Amino acid sequence: MSAAAQPQAPPPQQQQQNGQFQVATSTQRSPVANNIANFLFQNPILKQRTGLLNNATDIEFFRFKRFQRALLSDEYKERQRNPKNGLIPINNAQDVQNVFVLLIQNQLLLPVTKLHYAEIKEVKGWKPNKEKPTLKRADKAVMDPNTYYAWLYQKPNPFILLYSVLAIAGVFTVILFPLWPNFMKRGVWYLSMGALGLIALFFLTAIVRLIIYIISVVAFPKPLWLFPNLFEDCGVIESFQPVYAWEEPKKKKDKKSKKAATGAAPAAVAEEKVGSEKPKATGSEVANGDGDATAGKRKVTLEEVDE
Secondary structure (H helix, E strand, O other): OOHHHOOOOOOHHHEOHHHEEOOOOOOOOOHHHHHHHHHHOOOOOOOOEEEEEOOOEEEEEEEHHHHHHHHOOHHHHHHHOOHHHOOOOOOOHHHHHHHHHHHHHOOOEEEEEEOOHHHHHHOOOOOOOOOOOEEEEOOOOEOOOOOEEEEOOOOOOOOHHHHHHHHHHHHHHHHOHHHOOHHHHHHHHHHHHHHHHHHHHHHHHHHHHHHHHHHHHHHOOOOEEEOOOOOOOOOHHHHOOOOEEEOOOOOOOOHHHHHHHHHHHHHHHHHHHHHHOOOOOOHHHHHHHHHHHHHHHOOOOOOOOOO
């Protein structure tokens, strides 16, 4: 590994307080950065999770302390010993910071902030997700153990070359259809007729089940559906299971009971009003009331009498 490929620490004039750096990003990714990202991405030590960037896009994120732990692990040292992996030696926290800056420069990492429920509700149109936390892009990349970072990297598909070759071969095969032998043309014709037959059978089944349903509505107490899950959102096999089913009638609410309930409610309210009204007292009743009040105020004393 050449010295030029080694990640360099940011210049002193770019370093700020609190472990923050201003780093110029590059559109061209270095092989060293790609190799390190390939090792770290989906590494069990990283314990990365799936979040929603701006409450919309799935993205993998992790904590900075996990990033440091993975680069200082024995697994990385073992991989680094193999020259084919193209990994650089990392021995201390300063080397980890240099690698971190390198990944930021190559736009492989994105600093993010995990939002809480109240913060998500403040943004118009955003909805909290119980399974995936909502992330928002941070303005600064801080080397703090609990700071979150998201991946802007995807592992290359090892079968991409094979898929490309198969796609090109398929295109040329279709283009050269006039040059096909007769048995291949005949086979394609049979396959196309079979596909059209399946489509016609599907529409025929839909028409027959509708006719059976209409007849059952008139002839039976409950309507009968043939293949009730035919148009449901399920698998192909589940669409034809069960073969038939009786449609359960919807429960109709009793209109009379509704009317009785609505009629009883005003009557109850009227009775409450009548009961709550106090009768006006006449002059004689007031006098009697005063007399009763004075009588109630009298004290009765019991004395023992010797016989």
